[in-house]
Amino acid sequence: MTDKEKAEKAVELLEKEYPDAVCSLVYTDPLQLLIATRLAAQCTDKRVNTVTPALFERFPDAKAFAEANVEEIEALIKTCGLYKTKARDISAMAKMLCSEYGGIVPDTIEELIRLPGIGRKTANLVVGDIYGKPAVVVDTHCIRITSRLGFHNIKDAARIEKILRPLLPPDKSNDFCHRLVIHGRAVCTARKAICENCCMKEICNHYNNILTERNT
Helix, strand or coil, X not given: CCHHHHHHHHHHHHHHHCCCCCCCCCCCCHHHHHHXXXXXXXXXXXXXXXXXXXXXXXXXXXXXXXXXXXXXXXXXXXXXXXXXXXXXXXXXXXXXXXXXXXXXXXXXXXXXXXXXXXXXXXXXXXXXHCCCCCCCCCXXXXXXXXXXXXXXXXCCHHHHHHHXXXXXXXXXXXXXXXXXXXXXXXXXXXXXECHHHCCCHHHCHHHHHHHHHHXX
């Protein structure tokens, strides 16, 4: 089986196991997803979802964030961790959106990563979920699971994205990454791969290596 065939099989198996593939962050527009994803760095999505309702009610658009006192943003996001850095990035991001993009979140990865605090993971999430473009969101779950499957043995997110892009069906790559998050939380966890419960064990290098060790 080639890597491309394996990737297509992984997509198929995850689709069957997790029919619903949605981002766990709650948002209603592109700016909200952009900010919520920035807040989620080193913080749980659950925590972010408890913080953002008040934040977005107070600051409903890029102009409101751009004109905000950074200390007020800090106060509203304090429980998300690294709140000073995140508040500074959100303020600077909003100002750049207003000055260069008319307050509209751009729809390309190249433009999005120009924004303060926005890396390729967030940019891929926005172009995939909001604009419906092919995206590969390489987070910790993606790195871990695709490594165990045997697609790579590295931790560099940008390089992993380049490896996965030509392997995954473009119209399914974004949902595939969402399903990896669900699978990574429930089955293929950082602490332990619960291989007996895994829908992908038949194509997984990690599982096959375990079987080989048992039989030697």
